[in-house]
Each structure stands twice: as C-alpha cells, then as structure tokens.
Amino acid sequence: MKITLTVNGTKYERDVEPRTLLAYFLREECGQTGTHVGCDTSSCGCCVVVLDGERAVKSCAMFAVQAEGHEILTVEGLAAGGTLHALQQGFWDQHGLQCGYCTPGMLLTSYALLKHNASPSEADIREGLSGNLCRCTGYQNIVKAVQQAAGVLRQPAAVAV
Amino acid sequence: MIPAAFDYLRAHTADEAFAYLQQHGAEARVLAGGQSLIPAMRFRLARPAVLVDINSLSDLSYLRINGTVLAIGAIARDSDIERAPWIGERRWSLIHDTSRVVADPVVRQMGTVVGSLCHNDPAGDWTTTALASRAAVVVRGQGGTRKVPIDEFLVDSFATAVGEGEMALGAEFPVPDDRTAGSYQKVERKVGDYATAAAAVQVSLNADGTIRAAGVALSAAGACAVRVGEAERLLVGQKPSAALIRAAADAASTRSQPQADLRGTVEYKKHLAGVLVARGLGQALARLGGQA
Numbered sequence: 001m002k003i004t005l006t007v008n009g010t011k012y013e014r015d016v017e018p019r020t021l022l023a024y025f026l027r028e029e030c031g032q033t034g035t036h037v038g039c040d041t042s043s044c045g046c047c048v049v050v051l052d053g054e055r056a057v058k059s060c061a062m063f064a065v066q067a068e069g070h071e072i073l074t075v076e077g078l079a080a081g082g083t084l085h086a087l088q089q090g091f092w093d094q095h096g097l098q099c100g101y102c103t104p105g106m107l108l109t110s111y112a113l114l115k116h117n118a119s120p121s122e123a124d125i126r127e128g129l130s131g132n133l134c135r136c137t138g139y140q141n142i143v144k145a146v147q148q149a150a151g152v153l154r155q156p157a158a159v160a161v
Numbered sequence: 162m163i164p165a166a167f168d169y170l171r172a173h174t175a176d177e178a179f180a181y182l183q184q185h186g187a188e189a190r191v192l193a194g195g196q197s198l199i200p201a202m203r204f205r206l207a208r209p210a211v212l213v214d215i216n217s218l219s220d221l222s223y224l225r226i227n228g229t230v231l232a233i234g235a236i237a238r239d240s241d242i243e244r245a246p247w248i249g250e251r252r253w254s255l256i257h258d259t260s261r262v263v264a265d266p267v268v269r270q271m272g273t274v275v276g277s278l279c280h281n282d283p284a285g286d287w288t289t290t291a292l293a294s295r296a297a298v299v300v301r302g303q304g305g306t307r308k309v310p311i312d313e314f315l316v317d318s319f320a321t322a323v324g325e326g327e328m329a330l331g332a333e334f335p336v337p338d339d340r341t342a343g344s345y346q347k348v349e350r351k352v353g354d355y356a357t358a359a360a361a362v363q364v365s366l367n368a369d370g371t372i373r374a375a376g377v378a379l380s381a382a383g384a385c386a387v388r389v390g391e392a393e394r395l396l397v398g399q400k401p402s403a404a405l406i407r408a409a410a411d412a413a414s415t416r417s418q419p420q421a422d423l424r425g426t427v428e429y430k431k432h433l434a435g436v437l438v439a440r441g442l443g444q445a446l447a448r449l450g451g452q453a
C-alpha cells in the first residue's frame with residue numbers, strides 16, 4: 001500500500017505492508033534509528049514520536065499506514081541547525097540519561113507535555129512521563145531536565161522549535 | 162512480534178466504514194485508537210483479516226454535552242476527556258478520575274473510550290465507570306441505530322452487543338445532577354499495568370442528605386466489569402454513615418469473583434474490592450461535603 005508522510009520535515013513516499021508498524025517504518029524505511037524499540041508492546045515508551053506537532057504516540061502501537069498524510073517528529077528532528085533543543089540541552093546539563101536507550105522517547109513525550117502545559121509542576125512532569133520507563137536514572141535528573149527546559153522555553157527570547 | 166497480514170481499509174465517512182463492516186462481517190475489526198487491538202495483533206491473540214480504520218472520521222471525534230447526556234464519539238481520545246473544559250466540575254468526578262488512570266498518559270493520546278468499551282477487557286476502566294454511570298452505547302446495525310444500555314452491552318470477556326458487521330458510533334453518559342459526585346479507585350502494580358482491582362462509584366444526594374441514586378461497579382472482578390447491585394440497593398434511600406459504607410463494601414467484596422494471578426490471590430483481590438469501594442464512597446461523599 002502506497003503511503004506519503006512527513007518525517008522531520010522530509011516527505012517520504014513508500015510502498016508498505018499494512019502490518020508495518022510506524023516504529024519499524026521510521027527505522028527501516030526512513031533510516032531514522034533514533035526511534036528505539038524497547039518492549040515492543042507499548043509499555044516502555046522508548047518508541048514515542050510526536051504526531052502533528054502536539055500528540056505523543058507510541059509508534060510500536062500504530063501502523064505506518066495510519067500516519068498517511070500526517071507529520072511525524074522524531075528525536076532527529078528536535079535540534080535545529082546544530083543547536084540542541086532546550087529539552088536536549090536540559091538532559092545534557094542535568095545528566096538526564098545514562099545508557100540513553102529511553103532518551104528519545106523521554107524527549108518526545110516531554111516535548112508534547114510542554115506543548116500542552118508550559119509550566120508543569122514536578123508532579124505534572126512525573127505523571128506525564130509515567131508511560132516512559134528508564135532503568136538507569138531513577139528519574140530524578142530527567143525531571144530536572146524537563147524543568148530546566150520548561151524554564152528556558154518560557155523565556156520570551158526562546159525560539160519556538 | 163509482527164502482526165499477521167491483513168487488508169487495511171481507511172474509511173472516510175461513517176457510512177463507508179459501516180459498508181466495509183457489512184461486507185466483511187466477522188473477518189473485520191474496527192481500528193480506532195488501536196492501543197489494545199494492535200498489541201493483541203502483535204501477540205497474535207487477534208488476527209483480523211481486515212481492519213477498518215475509522216481515525217479519519219472527524220465527525221465521530223466529538224465530545225459534547227447534549228442536554229441530558231455526555232456524548233462521546235467513537236474516536237474521541239481519552240486525553241480529550243482529561244482536557245475537556247467542564248471536566249473539573251464535581252458532577253464529573255468519576256469520569257475525571259477514570260480519565261487520569263487509564264493505561265498511561267501517552268497511550269491515552271490515542272486510546273478511545275468507545276474502543277475500550279468495545280474491547281471489554283475484564284480489567285477495563287471505562288467499562289466499570291460506564292456501569293456506575295449507567296451509560297449506553299450507540300450501535301449501528303442493519304436495522305438502523307440503537308442505544309444499548311451498558312449492562313446489556315457488556316456480554317462477556319472481550320464480547321459485546323456489537324454483532325458481526327455492526328459498529329459502535331459512540332457512547333452516552335447521563336449528565337449527573339448537581340448533587341452528584343463519584344470516585345474511581347484503582348490499584349495497579351505500576352502505571353499501565355492491568356488493575357489488580359478497581360472500583361467505580363457515583364452517588365447522588367437528595368436535599369435532605371439521603372442517597373437518591375448510587376452506582377457501584379468493579380473491574381478485574383469477573384468475566385467483565387460487574388455492577389454491585391446489592392451495594393447500590395443498600396445505599397439508596399439511606400443517610401450516609403460509616404456503617405452504611407462498610408455494608409456496601411462488604412457487598413462488593415462478596416460480589417467480586419477475581420482470578421488469582423501474579424497480582425494477588427482471590428482472597429486478597431476480594432478484600433481489595435471492598436476496600437476500594439469504601440474508599441470510593443468516602444471520597445465521593447467528601448466531595449459532596451458530607452461525612453466520609
């Protein structure tokens with residue numbers, strides 16, 4: 001089945017089997033391997049991508065054919081012109097990762113969270129990230145990273161990405 | 162963990178979706194949020210030959226209060242409910258509570274209320290809340306559209322009143338009156354796990370403080386969500402008291418028929434059902450400003 005969708009601003013036209021999951025489409029057809037497959041059963045959140053700029057979705061629980069005509073943002077699309085997105089900078093500064101496997105999903109879930117709530121409380125952040133598992137950090141520094149990014153993005157001078 | 166092959170049909174109107182379902186009958190499944198169906202297909206627990214994708218049917222994405230009912234379209238997402246402007250009103254507290262504990266926040270971006278009702282998982286949240294709220298599901302069949310009360314809709318584990326070739330268009334939750342509050346109490350090992358036990362309660366009071374109406378239902382306590390009719394009968398007409406709550410909780414514990422699994426023994430889960438009903442009633446009554 002022929003589908004066309006936009007990934008990080010680039011249009012992809014591909015012929016796929018309907019059973020192709022979006023996570024695998026992104027990795028194998030688009031070469032965007034920043035989207036990780038963790039549990040493969042929509043429990044861990046490693047495969048989260050952002051649909052149409054505001055909705056975080058688990059790409060292992062969505063077929064690529066469902067993304068026809070939609071825009072997908074993956075971790076590769078976060079940095080602009082070599083400058084890290086405020087969330088990426090926050091994870092860097094606050095040591096929000098160790099092995100890094102969950103990080104793309106954490107970043108994109110946080111991206112959508114901040115779209116809906118620019119000033120989340122710590123509880124909001126913890127609740128918002130409760131569908132994303134990290135086995136290294138104990139979450140403390142992930143929460144700090146998102147708090148830092150939220151602060152930066154609230155600055156009037158911040159460039160909306 | 163790749164699903165079995167299937168034919169994918171994207172419907173652009175409800176009529177088209179219905180025509181596809183009529184054409185393919187038992188072979189076909191509706192794809193709404195897909196948050197239960199797609200994992201089930203990946204485990205090959207479900208192998209539909211045809212998927213009818215209804216996600217493009219923007220006329221079924223509605224979430225609106227129509228006079229006496231809250232109407233929820235087949236592709237209204239769980240996250241739409243969490244963000245509804247009226248959701249903070251006390252009368253919607255049962256639905257508000259539920260909307261915040263279904264699966265996890267990312268799954269709720271795609272998952273739908275109506276899809277959850279149609280999936281009818283024994284540990285479902287919306288099915289339980291629908292029972293306590295006395296909701297109904299709007300089903301389109303060959304003979305037209307009919308409204309099925311939730312008690313008749315939930316037939317058995319993963320089985321509903323939606324027949325072959327039929328389609329659920331939406332759900333209707335009665336708008337509770339002002340003196341109504343509810344609570345959803347769920348124990349799960351971790352966010353996104355199946356409930357070990359969960360209870361939905363909703364209570365409406367008369368002006369004199371006696372209970373006018375009560376809804377009490379349990380999740381993970383039988384083949385599908387169960388209404389605790391005995392607890393409802395005990396509550397109605399009475400003034401809330403600790404003894405009354407205790408009696409309703411005992412009725413829930415007795416009614417619960419859970420399966421033993423890694424989450425707990427039958428005895429533990431039956432006990433928990435009573436505890437959660439007591440907590441839920443306490444919280445609902447506290448929200449109404451009465452004694453807990």
